[in-house]
Amino acid sequence: MPPPDAGPGPYPGPDPDFELASAYPEVTWLRQAATAADWASVRQYYDSLPPGTDRAFVVRVLTEVDGVEHALRQQVSAAPYDVFALTLLGARLVQVGWEIRTSARAKDVSREQFKAFHAHLKDAEQLLIRATAVDPSYDAAWAERLNTARGLSLGKNEARRRYDRLAKYHPHHFTGQSRLLQQLCPKWGGTWEEAHGFVRECLLAAPEGALSGGLVAEAHIEHWLDLKGDDKRAEYLRQPHVHAELVEAAERSVFHPKFGRPHGWVAVQGCFAAMFSLIGDTEQAAAHFRALGNLASEYPWSYLGKPAEAYVRHRDTALRGRR
Template identity: 40%
Template sequence: MGLFARLLGRRDTGEDHPAATAASTAAAAPPQGRPVIDPAFGDAELARLRAFVGVGSWPGARAVLDAAADQDELTLMVEAVADVKGAETLIGRALAADPDDALLQLAQGARHVSWAWEARTRASARNVSEEQWKLFHERLESAEEHLYRAAELDPELLGPWYFLQISGRGASIDREAARHRFEAALRRRPGHLASHRQRLQQLCEKWQGSHEQMHAFARGAMLAAPEGSPLGELVARAHIEHWLSLPPEEDAAYMAQEHVRGQLHEAADRSVRHPDYRRGRDWPIAHNVFAMAFALSGQPAAAHLFFAELGDRATELPWGYWGDAAEVYERTRLRCAKG
C-alpha cells in the first residue's frame, strides 16, 4: 500500500451513496481548525435555499428555485433541497395543495431518493437489515412515481432523468433501462456533468460494468466535449474508482503508472485548468476529486495547487470513502503541502 493510501486510512465499502450524510456531517461542530463539509459548497444561494427548507418555508425556497439560471442549476438546487432531512414533510404539504406542479413533484421525487438512502444507511449490504431494505425500496418506488409524474407534467425538465438514474441504480434496474435514463437526461442537457457522474457509477465494476467500460466512457465523454468542459473530471473519477477496487498491494502501483499520471494532467488541462472552464455553484466537487487523484498518483505538488484553491471547501466524497471526510481531507492537504 502506498504512502497516500496509508495516509487516507483506506476503508471502502464498495457502495456509492449519492447525497449520503453530507448534511449530518456538517451539522456536527468540528474541532477548531478543521475543514467543514458544507453541503452548500460554500455557495451563498445554495445555503439560503437549504435554510428556507430547514425552517419550513416553501415560498422562500420556491423563490430561489424559480430564479435558477438554467436546467443544470435547477437540478443542483433541487438536489440541495432533497438533502435536507425532513424536507419530504414540507414538500408534501405544498404538493397536497398543488399536485400538478411539476417542480414540486420533482422536488419530492428527489427527496424520496435521498430519503431512501437514509433508510439504507452507509452500512455494507450484508449489515443492512431486512426492514431497512424494505423501507429503502418503498421510498425508491415512491420517488420514481413522483419523478415520472414531474417528467409527464414538464417534458423539458432535466431533473427527473438525473434523479431516475440514482433511483434506478438503487433498484438494480437492467442495463438497457439505465442507459435509457442517462440518454434521456442528455437529450435535455448534453453536457450535464452530474448525469455523466451517475453514468460513470453505473459502468463501474461494482455495479453493472467493468474497468474497461468505465475508462472508455470517461475518456470518450471528455474528448467529445469542447475544451473547458467540466467533463474531464470523469477521467479522474474513473481512476479513483479503479484504485478503490484493487487490493492494497496493487493500488499504489496502479496510480503511479505514467499513463495514469498523464491522463490526469490531460483531464485537468482540458477541464478545471483550462482558461475556458467556468465554475458552477458546486465547483469544489471537481477540485476535490482532482486533489485526491493527484495525491494518490504520487504528485503532491499538483494536488497542492487544488488544495490551495479549495481552502477548507472539502466535500463528503471522495474523502468520505475512508472515514471522516474532513479529517482525511486535512491529513492529505497537509502532506501534499510538504511535498
C-alpha cells in the first residue's frame, strides 16, 4: 500500500501542467542559455551536477531548442574532440531526425521521411562515436547511441552492447534503461519475455528509491498497448501478477522513503497512475495522482488518447470520493 503522506490532491483538480519547467525550474534557464548560445554557462552547470545524475535529461532540454544545431556546429568545428559539444550536436541531430520520421509505425512513414531520418542519424552516430571514443564514461553520449542503434535498425544485440558500455560506468542509468527497454519490445525486434525480464533485473539491482522501478510500469503499458482488441487488453490487466508487480515496483521506487524526485520522476509517476487506472485500482491510482499534483508529461498519457483529456479523465475517476 502507498504511504498515507503521498501528497495533497484536491478533487476536482486543476488542469494538468505539461510544462517541463514547472517540475524542473532549471529548464527555463537552460533553454535561455541554449538560445543565447551561452555554452560556457551551460557547460559549467552540466559539469557541476552531482555524481550519478542522469545527464541525458539536460541534453534533452538543450537539444529541443529550435535551431540550436547551428551554434553547435560552430562549437564542434572549433573543437572537434570536445565531448560535450559532440554529444549535444549528435543529440540534436537525433532529435531532428525523429521529428522528421515521427512516432508513426514504419508502414506509415514515407520513403522521403526515412531517407532524411537515416541521414540525420548517421551523421549523429559519427559524432557520438567520436565522443565515446574520447570519453568512454560519458553517459549522455551512450544514451544517445541507444537511440541511433534503434533508429538505424542495428539490432538488439548491438543495443545491448551499447547499454552494457553505459552501465559499466552508470549501472542504474534510467534514460539508458528506458531506451533499451524500447529496443527489447517486439515492435523493435525484441520479445515480451526479454522486455519484462530486463525491467525486473533493473528493479532488483537498483538502489531503494531509484527511478528504475518505473520501467516495470513502462513495460506493462507497452505490452498492453501492443495487444489488439479491448477483450485482450482487459484480460491482460486482470492478471494478478501484473498488479502485484506494479505495487512492488512503486513501493521500491516512487513510494519509497528514499525517493528524491530526480529528473524524470513525473513521467514515471504518471506511468504508475496510468496503469493502476487502467486496471481499475482507484486507490493506488489516486495516490500517484496526489503525488503528481497537477504535473504531467506527454508520455504516457499520449498512449491513452489526447494527453490532457486522458490525464483528467483518469485522475478524476481515481480521485472521485477520495478527498
